[in-house]
Amino acid sequence: MKELTEAEIERLIERFPLPDDRDDGILGLGDTALALGVSLPTMQRYLKIGLPAIKGGSMGRLWRIRLAAAWAWRQALMAERLERKSRGKQTRSALACRIR
Structure with a gap:
């Protein structure tokens, strides 16, 4: 996922509330x-792929993450992955029907 603007984060929070x-x-x-x-390790991977953070951690500085934003971002990521998986199953099903 790409880096989100404040407005995009707020829309995600509205769509996927805590x-x-x-x-x-x-x-x-x-x-x-x-x-x-x-x-x-999963949180660190999420941060690398775009989980929004208020302040990044490094060299003794602590991460600062808004829970509502992290929750909404993760829910959106899971929904996106589920949609991709569903489309893949539909494609395989369509291909199987053509082969028969």
């Missing part, structure tokens, strides 16, 4: 991973 039992907040890398239910 569950009712979660409050929005600014978290570090480990707490965001915990809140999303993913490992630290």
Whole structure:
């Protein structure tokens, strides 16, 4: 995914809001991973592919990530992957029908 503008992030948050039992907040890398239910290596991979962060971590600086933005971004990523997988199954199904 590409780097998102503030407006795009807000649209994602509207489309994929946090569950009712979660409050929005600014978290570090480990707490965001915990809140999303993913490992630290997965969080680092997400950041490399475009998960929005308020402040990047490096050389002793902590990551600052808005939970609502991270949640919405991840939900959008999962929806995109599911859509791609579904299209692949439809293509394979169509090809199988032609072969018979």
